[in-house]
Amino acid sequence: MKWRGRQGSRNIEDRRRSGGVRAAGGIGGFGLLAVLAIGYFLGVDVTPFLNTGGSQITSGRSVELTPQDEQAAQFVSVTLADTETIWAEIFEQQLNATYRPATMVLFKGATQSPCGGANGASGPFYCPTDRKAYLDTDFFTTLSRRLGASGDFAAAYVVAHEIAHHVQNELGILAEANKARARMGQAESNRVSVMIELQADCFSGIWARYAQDRLGTLERGDLGEALNAARQIGDDTLQRNAGQRPNPHSFTHGTSAQRQNWFQRGFETADIQQCDTFGAASL
Numbered sequence: 001m002k003w004r005g006r007q008g009s010r011n012i013e014d015r016r017r018s019g020g021v022r023a024a025g026g027i028g029g030f031g032l033l034a035v036l037a038i039g040y041f042l043g044v045d046v047t048p049f050l051n052t053g054g055s056q057i058t059s060g061r062s063v064e065l066t067p068q069d070e071q072a073a074q075f076v077s078v079t080l081a082d083t084e085t086i087w088a089e090i091f092e093q094q095l096n097a098t099y100r101p102a103t104m105v106l107f108k109g110a111t112q113s114p115c116g117g118a119n120g121a122s123g124p125f126y127c128p129t130d131r132k133a134y135l136d137t138d139f140f141t142t143l144s145r146r147l148g149a150s151g152d153f154a155a156a157y158v159v160a161h162e163i164a165h166h167v168q169n170e171l172g173i174l175a176e177a178n179k180a181r182a183r184m185g186q187a188e189s190n191r192v193s194v195m196i197e198l199q200a201d202c203f204s205g206i207w208a209r210y211a212q213d214r215l216g217t218l219e220r221g222d223l224g225e226a227l228n229a230a231r232q233i234g235d236d237t238l239q240r241n242a243g244q245r246p247n248p249h250s251f252t253h254g255t256s257a258q259r260q261n262w263f264q265r266g267f268e269t270a271d272i273q274q275c276d277t278f279g280a281a282s283l
């Protein structure tokens with residue numbers, strides 16, 4: 001993706017230098033539980049991964065920003081600006097509405113949100129309550145080294161996916177879906193979660209298509225990087241890579257194939273109406 005030297009977004013809230021919220025004695029574990037307990041936490045679910053004990057929980061260490069962190073922040077800022085340009089256009093063209101951008105909170109280590117505490121290990125997420133997306137700039141390293149999704153467009157897909165949740169929030173979809181989930185049993189609630197997530201992937205595909213056609217920022221191999229990322233963070237693949245047998249009832253984000261398919265569908269159609277996972281005969 002062409003991003004270096006390009007204009008970034010003003011809607012970044014950088015909490016990294018303030019050191020975030022670091023309570024003594026393992027905010028990491030507590031924060032993670034808080035996030036998971038909320039239930040409406042919409043992020044890259046790396047839970048199976050964490051349960052293997054293979055991931056580090058950040059706990060009370062001092063926050064030092066590396067050159068990679070700085071680069072990640074600039075990258076996120078430019079990608080966020082691209083989502084703002086593109087969703088403003090889509091809202092106007094396809095919905096006859098005005099897009100109100102989200103705020104992206106950058107943190108390193110741990111931070112708090114109205115949806116619960118978070119740490120880098122819990123992955124990026126969107127909180128509908130304060131209309132902010134949260135991202136630990138270390139996550140991109142996890143994404144490429146541990147989850148096997150390398151390349152800048154894999155990272156862009158993650159940013160676009162979180163912003164897609166904001167789009168769902170703006171459209172009233174999240175509120176409605178989460179209201180329904182509150183009355184459901186776990187398996188049914190998980191199924192609705194999958195619909196929310198696959199729709200966010202479809203919206204991310206639309207975003208990628210507009211980035212290609214309108215902004216001309218896609219480079220050779222970018223689409224493949226996004227599709228590979230979608231595959232690597234599919235529930236079945238995550239569970240399998242954590243040494244578990246995939247359990248469809250526990251899926252909250254969709255399988256690798258579903259995530260790729262819905263992203264592709266968004267990319268190919270560039271039409272928001274084609275992303276109706278709630279009305280689809282099959283996912």
Ligand SMILES: [Zn+2]
Pocket residue numbers: 042043044161162165197200
């Ligand atoms: Zn999501």
